[in-house]
Amino acid sequence: MIEIKYKNATGWNEFMQNVYKQIADNLIAWYPEHARDLPWRKDKEPYHVWLSEIMLQQTRVEAVKEYYRTFLQELPTIEALAEVDDDRLMKLWEGLGYYNRARNLKKAAGEVVIEWQGNFPAEYDEILSLPGIGEYTAGAIGSICFDLPTPAVDGNVLRVYTRVMEDPSNIDKQAVKKKIREELLQVYRYGHCDMLTQSLMEVGATICLPNGAPKCEVCPLQELCKAHKHDSWQQYPVREAKKKRKVEEKAVLMLRYEDKVAIRKRTEKGLLHGLWEFPNLPGSYSTQEILSYVTSKNLHPKEIWMETTYTHIFSHVEWHMKAFYMECMEQQAKDLRWVTLEELKQEIAIPSAFAPFKDLLNSGA
DNA sequence: AAAGCGGGGTA
């Protein structure tokens, strides 16, 4: 990039306008040859793009692919989504995380059917009004499906932008995202809004990597990237410091009765709410204490035949769990549901935190 | 503005 001093704001504005024009030109020339072949890029059907964007929130492409395929196979239309049973919905989302995304998806589907007569809204503010859709997702759907000049500013785009511009702003600040979205309008003014959104994210995901050195030698924005010019990519983007996690101890009860195992539904609020789990207690206990507890629930346990531990790490909390496997001679405890391993597999949504204990059941327990 | 919300890949 040529460094030129300008005597007035008009000169500077013209200079920046050329930079934005070049970004747009380079991205549009680059994208068709370098775009990954992803399942949700086969068409611009709003339902497909919407579903993919929701699944991709804070979630990697590779993790989403199979869920996306299965979900659409079972719920091929917005109408089908609007009517799906909640337990079935959670089963389709099982293991993907951030389960409110799925609940909001169904809620929004209902709004599309009722308030929009089944036609996905085509204006930014209308899209933004749907549950689970924020400024990023509304911008992505708007630009990809309807060619609206609505920049989609996600983690990829923030990384690419702050490096190209050597922008030291803290990207966790709301105002900074807003500023960058407005700056990008200068790129989107040249049209091809669909490709601009896709290509900015594609550069972030495949070239200007979130971890490790960027592949500047093959980057379409290399010639105008300040961080490349100064080899300063490691300084961008600037983010908020992370908070440390708290640790919680849990005792997990793996109760068998004949060919069934005990599960219960989590409460309707908080972490993993509404999903199923194996009954568990907060805290740390001895084998004897666990036996006494289960006995007090009139479950008549035989001996505990296996104990195993597992640590599950969430973003904000860590569960240190110890599971106790035992056979019971009764199954009368309130709040417990007894299901076969087949039902567990086909119908019950269990969060990944408990999956290792479930897997041990399947492998011959 | 800050906190809560999942799970997994990567260096």
Added chain:
DNA sequence: TACCCAGCTTT
């Protein structure tokens, strides 16, 4: 181990 990922909603 720490960081990040095609973020949104609630407090």
